[in-house]
Each structure stands twice: as structure tokens, then as C-alpha cells.
Amino acid sequence: MNDVERIPPRSGTAFDLPAGATLTVIDPDGSQVADLLAFSAEDVNEVISSGRTLDYAETIALTTGHVLYSNRSKPMLTIVDDSVGRHDFLLTPCSVDTFLHFYPDKPVHRGCFGNLAEALEPYGITPDRIPVAFNCFMNVPVDGGTGKLSVLPPTSKPGDRISFRAEMDLVIGLTACSAYASNGGSFRPIDYRIDLHDIDQVPIGAPSMPGRV
């Protein structure tokens, strides 16, 4: 087991995650969001895809056992543990534009988008390639009747976590979210840990999914 790394409030980072390794994202103080992006280390044009993932999972409520797919329909990450059970895969990272839109009276921040763009630049990933992120702990209920979505404070408690197994060699982008609504207005850090030693302890693959008729 490796050391826990800390992402300071309103910042982000990027790192390599080899196939078979486990990434655990931890909310140390509770009620904080971490935007997660994944790119194939072999070709960063292959990128995490909300549209492929939601299609195959047939749910927006992704948790243990679900696979996060790439735009090429390849498994990138499998959720192997999840103490929260509520995350978002609908929304793009907060940015200067979203601050201007939602918080016109508050100081503008470059947001998770700006933090990810800077962290991913050394990997040759440009800002236009930042897609919908898997937003760990982000609480975005959808009203099934009206379709209306809400951004509420996360339900995560201090020490809550979600773990992913890498299904290919990946470049990961990860933030401690900068927006007001997604974390209840208080900006907190995010911790993460990479474990290289528990390969083969968890069965590979998505839960069985019946064909559509």
C-alpha cells in the first residue's frame, strides 16, 4: 500500500495509473467532490465517456461493479469499492464560464476545468479534450418526472471513499472541486492512494447486462 497523497482545496493533479492498479479517492473531511478524468496512456485520444458508460450500465447511479468505458467502448476503470453510492456522470468540470454563469456576484475561479487543463497539459491533452468527468461524491439527483436536476451537497462523510481498478494503462486527472454548489460552499481537500499490489483480488468485468429487445 502506498502513501496517501493530498490534493489541496480548489486544485488538481494528474498522474499515471498502470493497468491492474487500484486508485482510491478519499473525502477526508466529508462533503467534497473530486472530478475524475481518464485517458489511455497509449493514446490520449481514447478518453472516458459518460455516454458509453451510461448506455452500457443502463443507470446514472454508478457504484461497485460498474465499469467506466472509453469513447472506443473499452473498459477503463471498474468501481471495486464505494462507501458512498452517489456520484455524478452528467456534468462537465466547473470552469471560468460556469462561475460567471452560476455565481456572477462571487470571485471567478478557473475551477476544476482550469486545474485539470494545467495538470493534463504535460500529457499532451488540450482543454478541448476535457469531457464529462466522473464526479466522485457529487450529488446530482434527477427528478424522473420533470427531468430537472439539482446540485446538492455530497452525502459523503469524513473518510468516505471510492476505489477503481485500472483496466488499461491510464493517465488520470483528479481535483478537489472548486465550485460552491457541489460541496456545500466549503472548499476541502481530496486524498487519493494508488495500490499496485492487489491485482487479481477482485473479479474483472461488469455485472451481467441483458440484451435489449
Place this chain on the structure above:
Amino acid sequence: MNDVERIPPRSGTAFDLPAGATLTVIDPDGSQVADLLAFSAEDVNEVISSGRTLDYAETIALTTGHVLYSNRSKPMLTIVDDSVGRHDFLLTPCSVDTFLHFYPDKPVHRGCFGNLAEALEPYGITPDRIPVAFNCFMNVPVDGGTGKLSVLPPTSKPGDRISFRAEMDLVIGLTACSAYASNGGSFRPIDYRIDLHDIDQVPIGAPSMPGRV
């Protein structure tokens, strides 16, 4: 008013749509889906973004008055008319992989993804750049309690339509969908019309959206 163009069943096309023009997508026989993509004609790295759009609209039920945004948070298309009121902006276009996944016993088709990739290739748009599409008439209810999504036959009747005003010069990709579930198992054509003459008849801009706290 220009002529109506027909997209044959299980095929797709691409075309330029100048700023101010109106694109009307018509379901001539009813219960058919049309996947729509938009790219900035000036720089095809600027592309339609489900994540930005859903964030700003605060709903997954997009209809008249809603704006479809780019990955750069710029308005690309405004929905100016909609006789159906149920469309999808969660899922990526069907592809060889989705056919193998959902319909393992049926003949494989390259799907809307393959049709869009071929139609967009002359514009310098590669398959990896195909994001979540705005799926006109696609009926994907989400259960607000469980998060489960379903792909049901469209509610569109023969002649139903949705119209978009271009907010910038665009390259549009558009299909008559190839998948089984999205159109109730019968493959039908899609019609579309481009009107260049009704600029300024509809007020520009999204409905007012309150800031988040």
C-alpha cells in the same frame, strides 16, 4: 423555405449550417430517432457538450427555449420549436460495439456512430471526436429513485419535429438511427429542412437561469 431532405433508414449525413439559419428535424413516419452532432465550422475542436448543456439548463428534459452549448461554453444551437418534448442528451451514438453488447444475436451494424464518422470525415472530424449526441425524439426516461434509465420507443408521431437556430457557423451531423431499442425495432427515415430566412424572428438566448447558492 428550402426543400426537405431525406436521410434513408440506418444512414447519416453532414452539412454546413450557417449562423442564424434554422434546422428542422422531422420524423416523417413517427417513432424514429435522429442523432444530432454540432461542431464549430471555424474550429471543429469546438463541439457540442452534453455536460455543459445539462449543467446550464439544470434539467435533462431539453425543449423549446433551451440552448445547446459547446465544450467552450458557447451557445451552438437554440431549440426554437418542439412538437415532441422528449429527447435524449445522455447517450453516445449506437456503434458496432453497442450492437455486439445489446444485440449479440442480431446482425451487426456500424450504427449512427459509423454513419456519423463517415459523414464527418470530409470535415476533418475523426471518430474519437464524436461525443454524446443530442438524440432527437429518443425516449430515455430516468428513474429518479434508482437512477435506472430505459430506452423506450419515441413518443413522436408522423410529422413531429424539432427546430434549432444556429448560434454560430456549424457543421452538423445527423442520422436516421440504426439501433433496435431506440425506434421500437422498425427502421425509418428522418427528414430535415434548413431555413435561411427566418433570422431575427425568435429572441436569442436561453431562458433566464438563476445563480446557484
